[in-house]
Amino acid sequence: MSMTTxxxxxxxxxxxxxxxxxxxxxxxxxxxxxIAFVIVLFTSKTPLEAFNVLLTAPMSRPRTxxxxxxxxxxxxxxxxxxxxxxxxxxxxMGVQGQVYVGALAAAYVALxxxxxxxxxxxxxxxxxxxxxxxWGFIPGIAKVKFGANEIVSSLMLNYIAIELCNFLVRTNLPxxxxxxxxxxxxPETAVFPPLVDGTRIDLGLxxxxxxxxxxxxxxxxxxxxxxxxxxxxxxxxxxYAGIRSTAIMVSAMTAAGALGGLLGxxxxxxxxxxxxxxxxxxxxxxxGILVAIVARSRPLAVPVVAxxxxxxxxxxxxxxxxxxxxxxxxxxxxxxxxxxxxxxxSMPGRQFWARIMGRPTTAPALEAQK
Amino acid sequence: MIELLMTVLSTTFFVTVVRTTTPLLxxxxxxxxxxxxxxxxxxxxxxxxxxxxxxxxxxVFAPWYVAVLAAVLAGALLGGVMAFFHLRLKxxxxxxxxxxxxxxxxxxxxxxxxxxxxxxxxxxxxTSKAVPALDLSFLDVIPGIxxxxxxxxxxxxxxxxxxxxxxxxxxxxxxxxPWGLWLRGVGEYPAAPEAAGIPVNAIRTWSLxxxxxxxALGGAQLAMFNYIGFTxxxxxxxxxxxxxxxxxxxxxxxxxxxxxLLFGVFEALAVxxxxxxxxxxxxxxxxxxxxxxxxxxxxxxxxALQARRLRSAGH
Numbered sequence: 001m002s003m004t005t006x007x008x009x010x011x012x013x014x015x016x017x018x019x020x021x022x023x024x025x026x027x028x029x030x031x032x033x034x035i036a037f038v039i040v041l042f043t044s045k046t047p048l049e050a051f052n053v054l055l056t057a058p059m060s061r062p063r064t065x066x067x068x069x070x071x072x073x074x075x076x077x078x079x080x081x082x083x084x085x086x087x088x089x090x091x092x093m094g095v096q097g098q099v100y101v102g103a104l105a106a107a108y109v110a111l112x113x114x115x116x117x118x119x120x121x122x123x124x125x126x127x128x129x130x131x132x133x134x135w136g137f138i139p140g141i142a143k144v145k146f147g148a149n150e151i152v153s154s155l156m157l158n159y160i161a162i163e164l165c166n167f168l169v170r171t172n173l174p175x176x177x178x179x180x181x182x183x184x185x186x187p188e189t190a191v192f193p194p195l196v197d198g199t200r201i202d203l204g205l206x207x208x209x210x211x212x213x214x215x216x217x218x219x220x221x222x223x224x225x226x227x228x229x230x231x232x233x234x235x236x237x238x239x240y241a242g243i244r245s246t247a248i249m250v251s252a253m254t255a256a257g258a259l260g261g262l263l264g265x266x267x268x269x270x271x272x273x274x275x276x277x278x279x280x281x282x283x284x285x286x287x288g289i290l291v292a293i294v295a296r297s298r299p300l301a302v303p304v305v306a307x308x309x310x311x312x313x314x315x316x317x318x319x320x321x322x323x324x325x326x327x328x329x330x331x332x333x334x335x336x337x338x339x340x341x342x343x344x345x346s347m348p349g350r351q352f353w354a355r356i357m358g359r360p361t362t363a364p365a366l367e368a369q370k
Numbered sequence: 371m372i373e374l375l376m377t378v379l380s381t382t383f384f385v386t387v388v389r390t391t392t393p394l395l396x397x398x399x400x401x402x403x404x405x406x407x408x409x410x411x412x413x414x415x416x417x418x419x420x421x422x423x424x425x426x427x428x429x430v431f432a433p434w435y436v437a438v439l440a441a442v443l444a445g446a447l448l449g450g451v452m453a454f455f456h457l458r459l460k461x462x463x464x465x466x467x468x469x470x471x472x473x474x475x476x477x478x479x480x481x482x483x484x485x486x487x488x489x490x491x492x493x494x495x496x497t498s499k500a501v502p503a504l505d506l507s508f509l510d511v512i513p514g515i516x517x518x519x520x521x522x523x524x525x526x527x528x529x530x531x532x533x534x535x536x537x538x539x540x541x542x543x544x545x546x547x548p549w550g551l552w553l554r555g556v557g558e559y560p561a562a563p564e565a566a567g568i569p570v571n572a573i574r575t576w577s578l579x580x581x582x583x584x585x586a587l588g589g590a591q592l593a594m595f596n597y598i599g600f601t602x603x604x605x606x607x608x609x610x611x612x613x614x615x616x617x618x619x620x621x622x623x624x625x626x627x628x629x630x631l632l633f634g635v636f637e638a639l640a641v642x643x644x645x646x647x648x649x650x651x652x653x654x655x656x657x658x659x660x661x662x663x664x665x666x667x668x669x670x671x672x673x674a675l676q677a678r679r680l681r682s683a684g685h
Contacts, residue, residue: 039480043484091464093468142667142668142671145672146668146669146671146672146675147671147672147674147675148667148668148671148672149410149614149617149667149671151410151412151464151613152610152613152614152617152663152664152667153664153667153668155607155610155613156607156610156611156614156660156661156663156664156667157664159606159607159657159660160657160660160661160664163653163654163656163657163660164653164657166653167651167653167654170651170653171651283475286468286472289465289468289472290472293465324488326479326480326483328475328476328477328479328480328483329476329480330476331472331473331475331476331477331479331480332473332476332477332480334469334472334473334476335469335470335472335473335476335477336469336473338465338466338468338469338472339451339455339461339466339469342455342461342462342465342466342469343455343459343460343461343466344459344460344461
């Protein structure tokens with residue numbers, strides 16, 4: 001006879017939640033891919049080949065696997081940054097801007113005399129995180145001091161950071177020859193060493209994994225994290241409980257900014273570039289919204305979602321190169337997944353399928369239906 | 371400096387301001403309607419972008435007014451999608467808005483590729499039409515100020531006149547009709563109109579439909595007057611600036627007009643400045659509208675906050 005302890009019950013409950021959320025996410029992804037397939041079917045001359053490339057190409061060669069894993073590391077970081085602010089129920093959309101200022105800071109360090117020493121790599125990463133944190137701090141402090149809406153101010157800061165990067169790359173940073181919009185290559189001491197030779201998998205992957213654990217620890221094993229989640233759940237209640245919710249909001253946005261800055265340094269100090277160029281991030285930063293939403297802002301789920309979504313992203317890039325279907329079709333998939341996962345959508349016809357299979361409708365199915 | 375002053379005070383600058391303000395104003399009015407209904411519409415950017423593309427593609431095959439109408443319908447459709455997911459499926463309005471933006475950014479490029487048969491960036495190979503400008507040169511006959519009036523008022527897009535009229539129409543709707551009162555009530559405190567038997571969700575749905583239509587109308591002006599044709603991401607943050615203008619405009623149509631005009635002036639400055647000061651880097655000039663928006667937002671929010679504090683201290 002077994003005693004069902006409280007811990008055992010909560011563990012089962014958590015497993016049930018995970019299974020339900022994973023089912024919803026997969027269902028949403030399948031529906032989105034189905035819609036994308038219909039679109040491709042009507043618009044492409046070789047729809048089957050296009051879809052084949054989308055779904056199998058990233059696994060086909062070591063080089064493409066490298067591209068995929070590199071994307072996963074970056075998607076993980078931006079997903080974590082969005083998860084942090086979403087858990088505090090702030091809608092700061094500034095990761096893109098933080099990436100650019102972070103990359104600028106990293107580039108200035110890497111191209112300074114420090115860059116050529118052993119300190120080039122760590123100081124570059126640190127300064128990038130500092131710059132990103134500052135960029136994330138601005139909308140936070142403006143919100144609590146002035147009541148300025150953080151969505152608008154963070155979006156404006158994105159555009160400002162992009163133009164700042166364009167400006168400094170063109171006029172200020174050292175260039176191989178005048179007129180080009182890229183800086184000199186960083187010295188080797190400032191570039192992340194590759195983990196697997198000949199691919200883009202580099203130290204950034206380790207940073208991403210460490211960041212996952214750090215964010216998880218901060219959110220679920222520190223009092224700051226508890227306060228942050230309380231503020232996100234109900235800011236008024238948190239205030240009554242004596243938590244200074246404004247300080248928590250600002251610190252959450254600043255911490256997310258540091259992650260954005262780290263992503264900036266992962267771009268320019270990583271194997272992908274090793275130099276700074278204009279408009280380098282290819283709209284990856286905003287993909288963090290999808291990753292965070294599908295992962296329900298849970299840091300441990302973020303890399304899993306990033307793994308799947310990164311695959312899809314790479315597949316779309318390769319489909320763009322090899323077939324007549326443009327990679328932008330993935331934007332449709334992304335949007336549908338966000339819409340479905342963020343809403344109270346549940347797997348369609350769960351009861352219907354259960355009836356077909358001759359099984360009674362189970363409790364989780366009913367719960368998901370709500 | 372004198373040159374800048376001369377330029378700013380000239381009638382051609384005024385015409386430029388009207389041109390840059392019109393898309394912003396239309397999108398701001400759209401954001402205002404959604405905001406009054408209780409939904410912060412962060413999808414203005416995506417709706418404008420879809421409006422741009424729809425207007426350009428339809429205008430290849432149809433007269434300009436059909437293209438403008440199609441753009442409005444496309445925007446309203448996106449508003450309907452937002453309403454469905456937000457009201458029926460209870461998704462967070464901000465996440466839905468960003469999903470719409472992502473859909474628009476990718477979807478427009480995808481649709482453009484199909485329409486042009488492979489061009490991914492621009493619609494340069496499509497012969498799209500323009501919204502005609504209203505010719506008021508007959509005002510010339512007025513003695514004394516006729517010439518000045520013609521230079522100030524003639525040559526604006528028809529949509530600019532429509533936008534100015536809409537400011538008045540929306541004001542009338544909000545403050546002089548029962549439906550306007552309902553809309554404001556729904557945004558202010560939904561439980562009260564609900565208890566009074568007013569269909570809250572229907573009103574919210576309508577506000578999002580109108581919001582999308584107006585934002586897309588702004589997009590049509592952008593792609594059929596300010597520029598002729600579509601380029602990817604051509605709205606370049608104007609939808610987000612309009613969102614700032616909504617917050618700045620104190621939830622009033624005239625406030626929205628003033629806020630849109632403020633940002634329109636600075637966008638116009640960014641248009642004329644490269645010709646005047648070629649030593650100022652282009653990147654910094656392009657930054658101006660965004661810097662002005664964020665500073666104005668901080669300043670205005672701070673003043674509103676202080677006003678609220680004063681009011682609560684008075685009680």
